[in-house]
Amino acid sequence: MNYHWNWGIFFQQVSSSDDTYLDWIITGLGWTVAVAMSAWVIALVLGSIMGTLRTVQSKPLVMVGTVWVELFRNVPILVQLFIWFFVVPELLPRDLSLWVKQDMPGKEFFTATLALGLFTSARVAEQVRAGIQSLSRGQRYAGLALGFTEAQTYRYVILPMAFRFIIPPLTSEFMNAFKNSAVAFAIGVMDLTFISRQMVEESGQVIESLLAATVLYVICAMAANRVMSFIEKRSHVPGFILAK
Amino acid sequence: MIEINKVSKWYGSFQVLTDCTTQIAKGEVVVVCGPSGSGKSTLIKCVNGLEPIQQGNIAVNGTAINDPKTDLPKLRARVGMVFQHFELFPHMSIIKNLSIGQVKVLGRSEDEAHAKGMKLLERVGLKAHANKYPGEMSGGQQQRVAIARALSMDPICMLFDEPTSALDPEMINEVLDVMVELAHEGMTMMVVTHEMGFARKVANRVVFMDQGKIVEDAAKEEFFGQPRSERAQQFLSKILHH
Numbered sequence: 129m130n131y132h133w134n135w136g137i138f139f140q141q142v143s144s145s146d147d148t149y150l151d152w153i154i155t156g157l158g159w160t161v162a163v164a165m166s167a168w169v170i171a172l173v174l175g176s177i178m179g180t181l182r183t184v185q186s187k188p189l190v191m192v193g194t195v196w197v198e199l200f201r202n203v204p205i206l207v208q209l210f211i212w213f214f215v216v217p218e219l220l221p222r223d224l225s226l227w228v229k230q231d232m233p234g235k236e237f238f239t240a241t242l243a244l245g246l247f248t249s250a251r252v253a254e255q256v257r258a259g260i261q262s263l264s265r266g267q268r269y270a271g272l273a274l275g276f277t278e279a280q281t282y283r284y285v286i287l288p289m290a291f292r293f294i295i296p297p298l299t300s301e302f303m304n305a306f307k308n309s310a311v312a313f314a315i316g317v318m319d320l321t322f323i324s325r326q327m328v329e330e331s332g333q334v335i336e337s338l339l340a341a342t343v344l345y346v347i348c349a350m351a352a353n354r355v356m357s358f359i360e361k362r363s364h365v366p367g368f369i370l371a372k
Numbered sequence: 373m374i375e376i377n378k379v380s381k382w383y384g385s386f387q388v389l390t391d392c393t394t395q396i397a398k399g400e401v402v403v404v405c406g407p408s409g410s411g412k413s414t415l416i417k418c419v420n421g422l423e424p425i426q427q428g429n430i431a432v433n434g435t436a437i438n439d440p441k442t443d444l445p446k447l448r449a450r451v452g453m454v455f456q457h458f459e460l461f462p463h464m465s466i467i468k469n470l471s472i473g474q475v476k477v478l479g480r481s482e483d484e485a486h487a488k489g490m491k492l493l494e495r496v497g498l499k500a501h502a503n504k505y506p507g508e509m510s511g512g513q514q515q516r517v518a519i520a521r522a523l524s525m526d527p528i529c530m531l532f533d534e535p536t537s538a539l540d541p542e543m544i545n546e547v548l549d550v551m552v553e554l555a556h557e558g559m560t561m562m563v564v565t566h567e568m569g570f571a572r573k574v575a576n577r578v579v580f581m582d583q584g585k586i587v588e589d590a591a592k593e594e595f596f597g598q599p600r601s602e603r604a605q606q607f608l609s610k611i612l613h614h
């Protein structure tokens with residue numbers, strides 16, 4: 129193999145600017161973290177609401193949750209991203225449409241975050257629903273019998289336990305948010321994937337560039353994992369045995 | 373206090389309750405028994421509206437349960453309920469289990485709710501366990517906490533659905549003792565149970581159900597003396613001689 133290794137490449141300047149390749153990578157990491165974290169917040173909030181709706185008494189609300197999940201879960205993330213980026217602006221009223229297409233600041237970041245957030249929310253919703261349904265029916269009866277309204281029963285009785293049950297699957301969704309954020313490069317967000325491809329082109333150091341991105345993605349996913357297991361430890365219920 | 377009048381209920385096309393009628397007067401203790409699947413749990417859940425009924429009506433303290441205008445949470449807050457599997461809230465400490473309803477439903481202050489919770493724990497002999505979690509206690513202890521939780525809301529009547537049938541035999545009495553004491557204090561109680569010793573001791577009446585119908589509704593002496601229906605006789609002889 130006559131590949132020419134050059135680990136010093138990260139400290140060399142990019143030909144067209146004052147930045148080093150390391151500066152580039154750090155910027156890329158920043159965008160990846162920003163997209164993944166903001167999308168995760170959206171996913172957690174909307175996913176919790178939609179997943180809960182699928183379990184309530186009111187049939188129309190159940191319907192809303194179901195449609196939401198089926199819509200965002202069954203279309204590939206890249207297709208959703210393109211729809212939000214290319215199609216939706218065309219459907220807006222004329223002035224708004226023009227503004228979005230020409231002047232909207234941070235349009236790429238905003239669109240990528242929204243698309244990833246909604247996509248992930250459908251997956252979170254399914255976990256939340258499964259968590260709620262794994263609770264015994266008796267817990268709901270007990271909450272209601274105490275005089276709680278349905279909303280209070282969810283708030284104080286059902287959701288606190290349901291979320292504890294689903295920390296493991298939520299952990300993988302959180303990690304997926306980082307991995308899936310890589311689609312953002314397709315609409316021009318300068319995330320890790322975008323930057324590493326750019327670096328390959330500019331420097332020709334294919335392996336170093338892609339390895340840097342790979343390592344940073346792994347570190348992000350591991351960090352997400354650590355955060356979740358910290359939460360899991362903190363929320364442990366004394367004496368509670370999972371198999372119920 | 374509790375009036376159940378010609379109540380019928382279906383799960384889909386399956387009729388669980390057929391034309392059930394009975395009353396429980398203030399201060400009365402009524403034991404409900406019958407074979408598995410006869411609809412006892414369903415009937416008792418209809419009393420506080422946890423399960424809807426399709427025909428007939430139920431009134432608690434004069435308030436119709438199946439009237440859409442009734443504020444069900446408000447009514448349920450005053451009807452204590454104890455379940456077969458305790459149903460304490462596992463993520464809350466024992467004292468929190470006893471105070472959360474008082475605070476969130478009745479609007480009492482944390483301090484007041486805490487004080488009342490501690491008093492009730494003392495009463496069921498579990499004061500030392502206030503800061504434990506349900507998962508750290510035995511079934512008998514959990515069920516006593518569950519009774520205390522129901523009492524924390526100052527109920528006007530209490531519903532029990534097989535409160536001792538999930539317990540190990542040696543724990544049954546500690547729970548029954550609390551219930552007997554309640555009965556002696558004049559609490560209105562509807563109790564689904566197969567503990568005939570309890571029924572003999574404190575029940576005023578025994579209701580016997582079979583296949584969704586109330587087939588026997590008699591004063592205790594009469595029921596244990598000679599039940600009219602053959603099913604009740606068979607059931608009794610099975611239960612008393614097992």
Ligand SMILES: Nc1ncnc2c1ncn2[C@@H]1O[C@H](COP(=O)(O)OP(=O)(O)OP(=O)(O)O)[C@@H](O)[C@H]1O
Pocket residue numbers: 383388406407408409410411412413414415
């Ligand atoms: N949610 C439900 N959906 C459909 N059928 C139900 C439901 N709950 C109970 N049933 C059926 O209704 C009938 C009465 O059930 P119920 O639990 O009231 O009986 P039970 O007398 O309490 O019995 P057990 O002694 O076993 O507790 C049973 O045949 C049961 O299978």
Ligand SMILES: [Mg+2]
Pocket residue numbers: 412413414533534
């Ligand atoms: Mg039952």
